[in-house]
Amino acid sequence: xxxxxxxxxxxxxxxxxxxxxxxxxxxxxxxxxxxxxxxxxxxxxxxxxxxxxxxxxxxxxxxxxxxxxxxxxxxxxxxxxxxxxxxxxxxxxxxxxxxxxxxxxxxxxxxxxxxxxxxxxxxxxxxxxxxxxxxxxxxxxxxxxxxxxxxxxxxxxxxxxxxxxxxxxxxxxxx
Numbered sequence: 001x002x003x004x005x006x007x008x009x010x011x012x013x014x015x016x017x018x019x020x021x022x023x024x025x026x027x028x029x030x031x032x033x034x035x036x037x038x039x040x041x042x043x044x045x046x047x048x049x050x051x052x053x054x055x056x057x058x059x060x061x062x063x064x065x066x067x068x069x070x071x072x073x074x075x076x077x078x079x080x081x082x083x084x085x086x087x088x089x090x091x092x093x094x095x096x097x098x099x100x101x102x103x104x105x106x107x108x109x110x111x112x113x114x115x116x117x118x119x120x121x122x123x124x125x126x127x128x129x130x131x132x133x134x135x136x137x138x139x140x141x142x143x144x145x146x147x148x149x150x151x152x153x154x155x156x157x158x159x160x161x162x163x164x165x166x167x168x169x170x171x172x173x174x175x
Contacts, residue, residue, distance in 0.1 A: 023147040023163050027170040033133065033140035035172035040074035041066055042134075047084040057160040058083060062129065065168035079140075082130040087150045092120045125150040127160075129167055143167035 029035075043062065048055055062083060063073070071079070095117045125148035131141040145163040149155035 021166060023145050023159075023166055025143070025145040025163070025166045025170070027141065027143040027167070027173065029141040029173045030138065031175075035141075038078040038131075038133075039071060040077040041071045041079040041081050041131075042074060042077040044080050044082045047082065050085050054085075054156060054160065057157070058085065058127065058164065061161045061164040062168070065164055069168070069171065077134050080132040080134050082132060084128040084130070085125060086128075087125040087148075094118045094120075124148065125156075127163060127167065129164075131171070141171055141173065143170055 043059060045055070045059065048058070050058065062081065066081065124146060126144060126146035127148070128142065128144045130139055132138065133140050145167045148159045148163060
């Protein structure tokens with residue numbers, strides 16, 4: 001009985017921690033694809049417009065994740081992995097409730113109050129991983145993740161491996 005409670009507690013904590021991710025990750029797949037037949041891959045980076053440092057981070061982590069799933073690099077692959085990156089400008093506006101003197105009628109009546117508003121602008125990055133069947137040249141799986149802090153080199157260094165791992169956690173798809 002005691003072991004059941006411990007396992008339930010561990011499962012709850014794991015679920016709670018996994019739901020605290022700063023990233024938005026999703027995936028889609030072709031229902032006709034047989035993912036058990038894919039054993040090899042080759043990276044294609046035609047659309048990867050990143051600096052060399054970030055490109056190495058992304059490609060190394062993608063390869064690491066694919067290899068942890070049992071795939072190996074090949075010049076005659078089963079899957080072609082196309083990696084794309086982009087970013088968009090985000091404007092975050094935050095506001096506080098009015099404060100200050102209140103007049104007749106208490107906090108819900110007439111009076112003077114002050115409101116504070118902050119605006120911050122930043123760039124948010126996203127990665128897309130397309131897995132293409134090399135034989136048919138059709139997309140069989142796609143994973144995307146967004147929420148990378150592009151403006152901070154230290155954040156990117158930490159976040160790129162994390163987001164790639166979260167994206168690849170959805171491969172192969174569970175039917």
